[in-house]
Amino acid sequence: MFDRDRWREIFEAIGKNKLRTFLSGFTVALGILIFTILLGLGNGLLNSFLSSFVDDAQNVMFIRSGNTSKAYKGFQENRKIQFKNEDFEFIKNNYIGKVEFATPRIYRDGLAKYKKESGSYGIRAVHPDHQYLEKTIMMNGRYINEADLKERTKNIVIGRLVEKDLFKNESVLGKMLNIDGIQYKIVGVFQDSGGDNEERLIYMPYTTVQLLFGNNDYLDQINLSYNMTMSTEKAIAFSKQIEKDLKERFRVAPDDQSAIRVYSLAEDIKETMVVLRGIYLIIFVIGIGTLISGVIGIGNIMTFSVKERTKELGIRKALGASPGSIIAMVLQESVLITAIAGYMGLLVGILVLKLIGNSLKEFFILNPKVDTGVIIVATMILIFFGLLAGYIPARRAAKIKPIIALRDE
Template sequence: MSDQLQEILSTLKKNKMRTTLTGLSVSWGIFILIVLLGAGNGLRNGVMQNFSSRAVNRVNLWPGTTSMPHKGLKSERNLYFTEDELDFIRKEVEESRLITPRFNTSQTISYGNEYGSYQVRGVMPNYFDIEKLTIAPEEGRFINQLDINQSNKVIVLDKKVADLLFKEESPLGKYVKVGQLMFKVVGVNSKKEQWGGSNTYIPFSTAQTIFNPNRKFYQITFTVDGLVTEEENDRFNESLRALMGRRLNFNPEDQQALWVYNAQTEYVETMKIFGGITFLVTIIGILTLIAGIVGVSNIMLVSVKERTREIGIRKAIGATPTSILKTIILESIFITTVFGYIGLIMGIGLTETVNFFMEQAANAQAVSDEPQMSIFSNPTVNVGYALFATLVLIISGVIAGYLPARKAVKVKPIEAMRQE
C-alpha cells in the first residue's frame, strides 16, 4: 500500500498543473456548496428567531369604525368588544385555543421615591403563553386564574420597570402604587418587547373593575390550530369576519369595521418563501457539484489518455489490468478526498467565522435595553450535507477514472505503446 501511495504522489508531482486543476474543481465545488447552504440557513434562522418571540398561530382582533351602512344601521359607528365576545369566540370559532383580552391604560407607578408613567395591561393567564413572556423561577409568577376570579390587586413588572423602581432591591412581595391603589408585585418578566416600551400586567378582571367601568375594550388575541396552508388561513379569515360581522352588526366586507391580524398567514407565506430559497440553493448546489464532477471527469479522462503509453508498458512488463485500474482509481480517490476535505474545511471555517463575529456583535448589543431585529443568524451548515457532497465527488472521480482506464487497459500493449 505504501508503494502505491508513493507511486501516486510521484505521479501527482510530475503533473502538478493537472493535479491543481482537478483539486481546485473539487475544492471549489464543496466550498461554494457550504457557503450557499450556510447563507440559506442564516437567513432562515434569523427570520425564525423573530417569529419565536410570539406564538406564530396567534390572531389579533381590533374593532374599528364602520365605513358601510348595514341592516339599517348607519356607517361611522364605533365598535368595541365586551366579555361576551370572548365567550362567543371560545364557542363559535372551532379553531380557537388560548384566548386573552387586552385592556391598556397608562398609569403612574411609584415605589418609594421612584416613579414613572408606564403602560398597564389588563390580561388573562393565557397572555403569558401567547406572547411567550419569560419569568425565571426566582422571579415569581404570572397572573393566574385565581387572580382573575377574585380580581386580586397583583401586578407583574417588565424587568426594565422593576430595575428603575427598585434599583438593586428585589420587587417580589413589595407593593407599588398604581394610580391611587396599591398592587402587590408577584413576578418580573425578563422578555424584552420587540418594539421597546415598558409594560406591566394586571388581572383583566381587576383592570375592568378599577380602570374600565364601562367594560369596553379594544383587543382580543387568541391562538388557532389546524391552519397549515395559505388557503386554509384565507378561508378562516373570511369565516371569522363573517362570524364577528353577525356578532357586532357590521358588513363582513367592511375592512375598517374589524382589523384582523393572522400571524399564521404571515408565517406560512414566509415559510413558502424559504421553501423557494431552499429549492434555489439546492439547485445551485447540485449545479455546483455537477460542475465539479464534469471538471474531475474531464481531467481524469485526459490523464488516462496521456498515460495510455505508460499503461501499455506496464502491461508489457507483466502488470495485470486489475493492478493498473487500482492505481488509477486510488489516484482519483486520493485527489478528490484530499481536495474535497480542504474545500470542506474552508467552507465550514468561513461559516463558523461569520457566526463567531455575529455572536460577538450580538453580545456587544446586549447592553442595550432594546431587542434587535434579526435577519441573519447562525449561518452554520449540517456537516452531513458537506460529507455527502464530498462522497458524491469521490464516487464521481472513481467512475471518471475507471471508465477510460478500463478502456485503456483493454488495448494491446504493442498498440498502447504506439500512442503519442
C-alpha cells in the same frame, strides 16, 4: 482499497500533474465553498425572520377591531366595532380543539411610583393564557391566574426592567406599587426575549382593569394560538373562518377590511417559506453549477492521466491485471482529489461563516451557519461526483489493448 502499491502509484500520478490536479481540486473546493456560504446566508435570513417573532408563539393570531368602512344590513358606515367579554368567550367556546390558548388585551399607560422612584410604563390587562402566547419567562413569583380574574385582584406582574428601574436591588415580591394613585401588589417578575420594550411592561388581570377604569366589559384586542397539528394552509383558512364568523356576528360586510381584521403569523411563515425555497433553489443551481465545473476539471485530469500512462496500463493488462482493478485505481484517484478538495472547501466555508457572525445583521442575516447533516450530505455528493468524473476515463483505461498500448509513443 488498502493496497499500498496502488496508493503509491496514485500519489506518483498526482505528483506528475501537480498544476492540473491543483486547478481541478481548486474548482471543486471553490464550488463547495460557495455552496456552503450561500446556504449559511440563507439560514441566516431564516434566523432573522424567526427572531422577529421570538417573543411570541409562532402559531399566534391577532384579532383587532376598527370602524366599518361601508353600510351593511341597515347599519351606517364608520360604526365602531367594540369587542366585549362575550366575544372572547365566543372565540374560546366556538372553536374547541382548534384554539390552544386565548387571551384578551386591554392597553393602558400608567405612572408607577415606588418611594422616590417613578416612571411611565405600558400596561397590558390580560388572561393567564397570555403567558404562553407571549412566551413570558417568570424570574420570580408567579403569573396572573384564574383566581385573580374571578376576584378581580389588584395583583400585577412586572417586567425585569421595571424592577431594575424602580426597586434597584430590593426584593419586590409582595411589595406594593402605586400606579396612577392605585396600590397594586407585585406577585411576579418576568423576562422576555423580545427586548427592552417587552421588559418594561406591567401585566394585570383584564377583569380588574374593566372594573377600575369604566366598570365595563370592553376589550381592545383578542389573541389566540391555534392547534399546532394544523398545516400552514389550514391555519390560514382557520383565520379566515374566524374573521368571517366575527363579521357575521357584528353584521359587518364580508369585504369590509377595516372593521375586523384577523392576522395570523402563518401567513408570514407561508410567504417566507416561498422566498426561502427560491433562495435555496438559487443556492442549489449555483452550487451544482460550480461542482459540475469541478467534476469536468477532474474528468480532464483523469483523461490526461490515463493518456500519459497508456504504456503502463497496457503492460499491466499484459501481465494479467483485470479491467476492474484498473477502473478501481483510476476511480480511487478521482475520489481522493474530490474528497480532499471538497473537505477543504467545506472547512473554509464554515470558517468564513463564523467570521461573518452577526456582522450582517443590518442586511437581515442573523447567525449564518450550516447544519452538520447538510455537510455530511454535501460530502457524499462530492464523493459521488468524484466517482462520476473518474468513471469515463477509467472505462477508457480498462479497454486499452496491450499491443496498442506498447506501440503508443
